[in-house]
Amino acid sequence: MMAQVAFYILAVLAVVSALGVITRENPVHSALWMLLTFFSVAGIFVQLGAEFVAAIQVLVYAGAILVLYLFVVMLLNPRAGGFIRMPAKYIIGSAVSIVVFFQIAITVWSSGIFKNGTIGPLPYAEGMNNVRAYGNVLFTKYLVPFEIASLLLLVAMIGAIVIARKD
Amino acid sequence: MELTLAHYLILSAVIFALGMTGVLIRKNLIVMFMSLELMLNAVNINLAAFSNYLQDMTGQIFIVFVMAVAAAEAAVGLALIISLFRNKQTINAEELNIMRG
């Protein structure tokens, strides 16, 4: 019962704040709604038993990426925040996403396995918890992808410095 | 009603569609980027839900990889936006039409 109430509150928050992101004229307001979305999604992660990922979500997305966005918005202070001017594109854009949504939704509902798929706390062995289990898998089975991810971040960092520096 | 995998998948589909709408209808490049992050977040919800459903850590591992990609994308994308603004004094996607024939 508690889990369901929590899920619906978090889901409504996530959807409403996502709507806020795409409907606010002002980019700063969009960013602040985005903050709420990140928190609701972090709550959903906690509910799914992924505490470590939830903490990383807040730390990385809310604590670093979004601050960077806000920083750039405040630095540039762009006048035009609004929407595209042509109503036709507006309608087509919304229609395309609605179609995509219904495609996903119909796929989900029509396959029986999803309806019975149970969600609950993950069973851990004695002395294990989410973080330990996570580390065990990440640094054994996925060690090479992990190192490649660090390489990707290094490349992105150098790329960002090269692109943005004044010369 | 018991919570099932479908709940989470539908939620993620809604957020994904909203993010997609944002990319399609907004003209401010920064807000378009934010909408992209929304779509990535929707994917992350899916990964976490399947990780729980399959009782397998792999989904959660991939969320962190997605986040690493999102961070890299934000860094490079914002650098591009800054240098674009420096040259064009605008980050309005509609006014960046120099390639139009």
Place this chain on the structure above:
Amino acid sequence: MLLPIVFTIIKILIIVTVILLAVAYMTYAERKVIGAMQVRLGPTHTGPYGLLQPIADAVKLIAKEDLTPDMVDRPVFIIAPLLTMVPALAGFAVIPFADNFTMFGMEIKPYITDLNIGLLYVLAISSVGTYGVIMSGWASNSKYALLGSLRSSAQVLSYETAMGLSLVAPVLLAGSLSLREITLAQAGMWFVVPQIVAFVVYVIAAVAETNRAPFDLAEAETEIVAGFHVEYSSMKFALFFLGEYANMYLVSTIATVMFLGGWNGPLLPPLVWFVIKVLFIMFIFLWLRATLPRLRFDQLMSLGWKVLIPIALANLMITAIVVHIVR
């Protein structure tokens, strides 16, 4: 079912009350300590030894007119002070103040909850505190406020990295992210002994994180008036003030738990040890403020990126190698 909830609520109330009182008397201690360092007296008039000064200040702040300038972004302007205050208080939810003990035949746990991601929770929550500064600076529609918040966001982003890296080393030693387990791992030796480098990096980064002197560029009175909270008055200003001091307590508490052994210590009861250590770190904050002049912005950035982060990384690497060999 009901009893644990009631217990948790009581614990939350106790912790919030104690923190608010501690914050109030920190302002008193600050004025007294800095006064003594500058060979003057500090507050003496209100009550014996000026002890009622914080209460008089609180009354003044509450009684003042709550001004909201005309051209501000109203919702953001109002939420911003809350966003500095609430994360600072929420961070205390995972702090283990003392060991479990038995009273009236019941086992009492002197912390609200013990998460397996405790440290990450605190880092994540405190990183949200930046938004208060950024939002207030932007919403005030004032150039001083905007400058202050731009400075602050760059500063916090830079020093958060050094802070996180310096905290990973004790985590490696303890083998856990739960603050309670980290404290228990320090029963034999406090981590400040093998991790003195990380401790120094952490304290410097923590001073920068909380926007305190000598890193108070976000609110430099002599350059940009008061920075991000220049347009705030009355209760909203008081919330910023409370948030800043609660944040100082939070980073001091984390330093205590991660490096100074938390409640561990001989003779005195655990809680007393904990409080002594926190107050010691708070004293360092005041000491720095009274001693050092403010850094220039480029000095601040090069200190963060060219000194603290490389040192923290090297320390982390050495720690990792040593831990790997020993285990």
